[in-house]
Amino acid sequence: MLIYLLLGLTAAGLSLLATPLVRAVALRFGVVDRRSDPRSTRSPVPSLGGLAVLAALAGSIGLALLVNPGHIAVLGTLFWSWRWAFGGTILIAALGLADDVYRLKPITKIVFQTIAAAMVVADGHGVGRIIDPLTGNTILLGWLAAPITLLWIIGITNAFNLIDGLDGLAAGVGLIASLTLSIISLTTGRLDVALLTVALAGALGGFLYYNFSPASIFMGDSGSMFVGYLLAVLYVRGAQQADGVPLLAPILALSLPIADTLLAVIRRGFRQSPANGSANGREVFFGRLLAIFRRDQEHIHHRLMAMGMEESRAVLVLYGVAAVSGLMAVLSFHSKTAGVVSVLIVGSAAIYFSLRRSR
Secondary structure, eight states: OHHHHHHHHHHHHHHHHHHHHHHHHHHHTTOBOSOSOTTOOOOOOBOOHHHHHHHHHHHHHHHHHHHOTTHHHHHHHHHHHTHHHHHHHHHHHHHHHHHHHHOOOHHHHHHHHHHHHHHHHHTTOSOOEEEOTTTOOEEEOGGGHHHHHHHHHHHHHHHHHHHTTSTTHHHHHHHHHHHHHHHHHHHHTOHHHHHHHHHHHHHHHHHHHHHSSSOSSOOOHHHHHHHHHHHHHHHHHHTOBTTBEESHHHHHHTHHHHHHHHHHIIIIISSOOOOOTTOOHHHHHHHHHHHTTSOOSOSHHHHHHHTTOOHHHHHHHHHHHHHHHHHHHHHHTTOOHHHHHHHHHHHHHHHHHHHHHTO
8 A cells, every 4th residue: 555655645746846837837828717707806827737737647657667667567558458548648638738728619629529538449448338236237238338438438528627617626526536446446456547546646636735725727628628538537447347337336436527517418408598590400409519518607616606605615515525425436336235225325415414504
C-alpha cells in the first residue's frame, strides 16, 4: 500500500508545481473562463487547468516507472492492450483544449467524442457482459455491447463537463470517483487500474488547492472531458469481474454526474420549444439534441445555491453525496440481493437527509 500512497503524493506534488505554470500560460494567451456571470464583479479566471492534471498524472506514472521498473510489466500490459483507448484520452484532452481556446460547436465535440469512444470499442474492449445486481446472473449484451459502451463513455465524458460549474466541484467529484475505483480495482486484482486511479486522484488533489473556492484557475473542458473520459474507460476495466461488469457499482460511483446529466437531458431535450411551423421533424430532433449541450443555470449545484447556500458549502454538500455514493459502490460490489437493497436504502436515506439539512 505504501507504493500507492507515494504515487498519490508524487502526483499531488507535481500538480501543485504544474498548476501555477499552466495558469500563467492561460493568462498570457488570454484563455479565461467564459461561463462567469457577466454581472459578477469577479475577475476573469484562467482556464486550461486540465493540462496541469494531465501533466501531473503522466509525470507521476513516469517517475514511478523509473523508481520501480517492476511496474513496467504491470502498466505495459495495460497500455498495450488499451493503446487505442489511451490514444482516445489524448484526443479528448486535445479536443477540450481546442474548445477552451476556440469554443467549438456542440456537434464538433460530439463527433470527436464519438471517435474517441469508438477507439475503445475498436480495441476490443467494452461492456459485453453485465451482472444483474438483484439476481447475480450474467446478462450477455450481444450486438448491444458496442452502442452501450459508446453511450457510457460519451455520457460520462459530458457528465463531468456539465458538473464543472462551481469552484472545485468537478475536480473533487473526480477525485472521489478515482479513489472509489482504486479500491474496487484492488479487490479485483486490477493493479494497473489502481495505479492509474491513485495517480489521477493525487493529480486532482493537488489541483484542488488552486481550484477550490475562490478558484484561481478552472479545469476547463481540457480537464473535465479528459477526467470524465478516462474514468469512464477505466471503470470498464477496473470493475470487470470474471462474469462481467457489475451493473450497480459504476453507476453508483458516478451517480452524481450521471443524475445531473439525465436531468439536463430531460430538462433541455424535452422542454417545449417555441412553435416553428417551418421546422420539420428532423430539424426539431437535431435542435433538441444540440440543446442538450447548451449551458444553463439549472443544474443540481445551481439549485442548491438558489436555496441560499454559499458556493463553497454547496460544493462540500455535493462532495458528501459523491462520497456516500462511492461507499455504496464499494459495498455493493460483492453484495447479493439483500446487501444491495440495504446499501441502496441506507445510502439514499443518507443523501436525502444531508441535502434536506443543508437547506
